[in-house]
Amino acid sequence: MNSSARSRYIKIAGVLGFIILAFYFLSAGGTSSVTSVVPGTTKKNDGSCTRYVLMIDAGSSGSRIHVYRFNTCKSTPELEHEEFKMKKGGLSNYGDSPEEAAKSLDELMEVAVTTVPDNYKSCTPVAVKATAGLRLLGQAKSDAILAAVRTRLETKYPFPVVEGNGVSVMDGSDEGVYAWITTNYLLGKIGGPDKSPTAAVFDLGGASTQIVFEPTFPNLKGGGMPEILAPGDHHYDLTFGGRSFDLYQHSHLGYGLNEARKAVHKAVITAKFGEKQVDSSQPVLNPCIAPGMWREVNVDGVKINMTGPPHSAATLCRSFAESILHKDEDCKLAPCSFNGIHQPSLSKTFAREDVYIFSYFYDRTQPLGMPSSFTLEELKDLAAKVCEGEAGWKVFSSVKGALEELRDRPEHCLDLNFQLALLHTGYDMPLHREVKIAKKIKGNELGWCLGASLPLLEKNSGWKCRIREVGH
Ligand SMILES: *[C@@H]1O[C@H](CO)[C@@H](O)[C@H](O)[C@H]1NC(C)=O
Numbered sequence: 001m002n003s004s005a006r007s008r009y010i011k012i013a014g015v016l017g018f019i020i021l022a023f024y025f026l027s028a029g030g031t032s033s034v035t036s037v038v039p040g041t042t043k044k045n046d047g048s049c050t051r052y053v054l055m056i057d058a059g060s061s062g063s064r065i066h067v068y069r070f071n072t073c074k075s076t077p078e079l080e081h082e083e084f085k086m087k088k089g090g091l092s093n094y095g096d097s098p099e100e101a102a103k104s105l106d107e108l109m110e111v112a113v114t115t116v117p118d119n120y121k122s123c124t125p126v127a128v129k130a131t132a133g134l135r136l137l138g139q140a141k142s143d144a145i146l147a148a149v150r151t152r153l154e155t156k157y158p159f160p161v162v163e164g165n166g167v168s169v170m171d172g173s174d175e176g177v178y179a180w181i182t183t184n185y186l187l188g189k190i191g192g193p194d195k196s197p198t199a200a201v202f203d204l205g206g207a208s209t210q211i212v213f214e215p216t217f218p219n220l221k222g223g224g225m226p227e228i229l230a231p232g233d234h235h236y237d238l239t240f241g242g243r244s245f246d247l248y249q250h251s252h253l254g255y256g257l258n259e260a261r262k263a264v265h266k267a268v269i270t271a272k273f274g275e276k277q278v279d280s281s282q283p284v285l286n287p288c289i290a291p292g293m294w295r296e297v298n299v300d301g302v303k304i305n306m307t308g309p310p311h312s313a314a315t316l317c318r319s320f321a322e323s324i325l326h327k328d329e330d331c332k333l334a335p336c337s338f339n340g341i342h343q344p345s346l347s348k349t350f351a352r353e354d355v356y357i358f359s360y361f362y363d364r365t366q367p368l369g370m371p372s373s374f375t376l377e378e379l380k381d382l383a384a385k386v387c388e389g390e391a392g393w394k395v396f397s398s399v400k401g402a403l404e405e406l407r408d409r410p411e412h413c414l415d416l417n418f419q420l421a422l423l424h425t426g427y428d429m430p431l432h433r434e435v436k437i438a439k440k441i442k443g444n445e446l447g448w449c450l451g452a453s454l455p456l457l458e459k460n461s462g463w464k465c466r467i468r469e470v471g472h
Contacts, residue, residue: 049073054126060133065108076192098148121158123465172251176210181451186441191241199354207256212249215349263324287313288414291389295410314387321421369399383416
């Protein structure tokens, strides 16, 4: 069948399908039975709507596969199903044997082989995106591993491997932008008819924190503002679903939660001892530890017993958290958020749109009973309560698991004050600003994987269906 005959055939099939559906609809006399009929009919009679994408997330602690199934006959590709499997031990664990590293993905690929029906396999792209952990092995070793992975995927499996950077270490900027795509896609703000303003995403990991948003520059005469996003590494020009987006993005390395904790502890030690020899024989009073609690932490190789103050010192803790942001660092391209990094002002270019905060932002607030959206003022109140220690925690007794969470984590006070300092002082968000916390939207995990998979549904996205070789 040539392509015009094929498209004619599809059109006729589509019209017939519609008539059949309309008949079902009329005869069933209600929408509830129609919804149960439609998906089955679509799958059986019109396979051309179904597309699969395989995305392997090669993280530092483990690898994961996502097998996505989309319905591409809708105005926006609709995510219908996701199959997921994780394997502990990342590619970097096999630094000296690229072959073994490549083989470690076999058990994940098995999920793809069993999930994707045979007649779809040759048109189901697979990509492998490693995060920064692999880079730590050094260029030569990480290149060898990625090459071995590509070879194994191309020779052992029927799926087309995405060309170019289909098997690669992902840039920090891509990671943030893909998370932005995931979020806005699941919210229905991109890829479809909805042209309402997009949401900003703020991710908080262990080592770094990312901010991505689409600033709008109203044409204010004499407002002293640039009318477009200034050029530079922070500018990400994204084309998605036929629209183009000028995004601001930055990944602040060293400002993930674990790194921030280290920096705050160090600031407490420096404030106490200055240039003097650190005395680790006595506990050190730390306003970021809840009263009545203590924790042993390693500061530059010295073990220190960090002990909470007798009474709440939330405000003092926040001032230590602010100090690590280096607000007064030299700002080469104004305005800057913190640490000398350029960022358009949120209050001027992103004043009312939705702000989604996730990962550790979610993990530290939701278990204490915070609702899906709250203001920074409310986050401040929460931090103050948490920093009171056991004496102030009665309010949490109605939240299942909250007290266990607090008793388990002497640094909860630090974590919340750092989050507040980052959002309010660092990014300059006013206290009345509302933020939304989420782990999933419409049942799908937030994160970069879905956002990196969606562009692969578009034409010319770096892969072609494989021609089946004779004998396969
Ligand atoms: C740390 O100090 C607290 C008192 O401030 C004490 O109760 C605790 O036992 C100490 N921990 C260690 C490991 O020394």
